[in-house]
Amino acid sequence: MSSPQVIYGHLKEVRDLKVDKILKKAITIDSSDSISKTVGVLVNSDSYEVFCMDGKDVLTISARELLGIKDIGDVKIKSLLRKIQPLTRNDTVEKAAAILSHYRMRSVPVVEGNEIVGVVNGKDIVELLQKQDLKWIPASNILTADPITVTSTDSIATARKLMITKRIDHLPVIKGGKVSQVLTSMHLLQVIKPTERLGMGLRGLDLQKKYKENIANMGSTRIPNLNTNAPLSLVIESMLKNDSSCCLLTLWDHVHGIITYKDIINLLESKVPSDVPLYIVGLPEDYSSAEIVKTKFDKIIRNLTKVYPEVEQAKASIKTIHNPDSNRPHYEVSVRVFSPYRTYNYTEMGWDLSKVFDTLGSKLIRNLSQRSKKRWKTSIRKVDKHDIF
Template sequence: MISDTIHEHMKNIQMIKVKSLISKATTIDPTDTISNVINKITKNNCYDVFYLKDKNVLSTNIRSLLNSKNINKMKIESFLYPIPHVTQNESIQKVANIMSHYRIKEVPVVDKNQIIGVVTSKQIIKLLSSKDNKWIKANLIYTKNPIIISSSESISNAKRIMINKRIDHLPVLNQGKIKQVLTSYHILQSIIPSEKQGRKSMIPKTLHALESNIGNLGSTRIPQCSANDDLNKIINLMLKTDTTCCLVNLWDNLQGIITYRDILVLLASKLETQIPLYIVGMPDDQENIELINSKFAKILKRLQNVYSEIHEARVTIKQQRTGNKKEGKFEVTVMIIILHHTPLIFKSIGFDLSEVLEDLSQKLLRTLSKRAKNRSKDSIRKIGLPIF
């Protein structure tokens, strides 16, 4: 089972302590204007910024700031939301889980009620480059058929896609070919008013910039690879060009995209169940971990009675957050990988994780029931399903 093999291969990276990877954090104050925060992001070349309130860490990032309007007057406070932090002695695997779940690139490290630094996704990627990953190919990790955008479309449309889809990279189609990649950082930079412009002229300039065509905006120094290229080559290309994505091509046709997040998925948590169960974006509280474990362990056991060739199951959890509220819809996707069958994929969205998991459970069992009908009644009785 390839995921089992990868999981074992990555164990020594997963268990590395955070304290060996701490770098400087970019901290802010809730009273800072959005303009000041953007300047800090630009100066420090970071993606996420942080503020410690009591014992909680509040954060925002480049993609969230795309929603900002009057950046010279508006305070950053309304864009801050709570995220988990780690201590120096916690593992890189926990950091990777937080990054995947919250779709961030930096995780704060707190000691004695102070933010002492961050662990970045780039640091973890560098660690992975030290391993022999030549047997892990691009086709195992890349995101297929990524969203693309035409260079003739407006920057505001690109911004809307990034916000709605929670992505930071958009390949740009220009004269029938992908010639650049537009990132959330490029869009943020495009709406910053010139220092020569006064405050009164800032809003019209921002609106004008957003309605402009994408044109040549974006980076042309994006590495490219084929589906059969290995992970070491891909990571080295990304580090050499100092980019956070790599395009996967077949001849001149775009097949997919690999981002830091796609690579960090290789460090996903594995829950001990009869069938290998991997969690991407593991919740940070133990209660939800136990809920997922118990729910899917039972489902997988029943599935295995119908599909003896089940290789593994993957659960991807994303939580949408708005402002400084912890509440947000959970988007959970389950993929069941079966030999000689098309993978079973189910998705459910809701505010209550237990209800979302229950909905997925029912979807899985309904599918299982339909498949079981095509077999003998004995096999249906064996798994304890109703006979219609």
């Protein structure tokens, strides 16, 4: 497995690049627009997100978030929009990557004088990474193992529910024991796009009828499918060549994992000053307790090394889970601890990010200290009595 510390140093040029160099046109709406018009804008522009300004605030909504809407008529979109942190022209790609990861987005707007002047797309960041020599990083380093799948005979409603509840945008479709295509949130968004010839009273009935239909051949067949041992450079090349937002990794016709743009962008993690190499991805600078979180993560790992000295490095990934029924942010934090023997993964969720790290710290120390004691006892048993005296 390639060391995060080596990867971090290798990608410095990309991390330090100013976002102004890769700025693209933003897809915007007005907060007074209807939900149905917003859906139409996303489908027609083939965009995953749209943005708008509300005073000094930047608001957004994504394709997957719109899948949960029951009434897509002339209801205003404003109540569903969520506030996000924008970029400035002088910000770096590293900061853009942090925001993309934290808000689970595919693009982040750049604002100048209370006006959205463009966006930085995750795909464009991946194109920057394509120019780096990444043949030495195996795809297995960053894949999401055992992705959730559906069958071609499952209903569209089943796929929609999975995307909403599991917060995912890609569902491999199994047909005849093999993956036949991949269904995305953008495909389902086309299903809920209102048909202009239908009256308002008929739209809901027509939508329910569509949801009951089988997935069948819906989805994209232009999805790269590589061996789990493939180098990351080949994964990126295949995704860009096929204009695909994901790549499947298979082993003996079994879907072993999936890689998305998000997984690749997470390579641009931020480093936390510490005796043990520590990395955090998804912690925007506008978070009021950002420095406290970094300090806590450092303290957790320093305390952990006292009971489990095998720790070589650790990585934390922070995501905001949007809840339209509450203004409070809900956080999901995943921590990976690397040792010479294996990698340990822990996940915790909560409203208070500082308390989430406290809970994770207790879990890590309790679990890994027990493993250290077991290894010590095993080593003692293996020592010959003649070596003791």
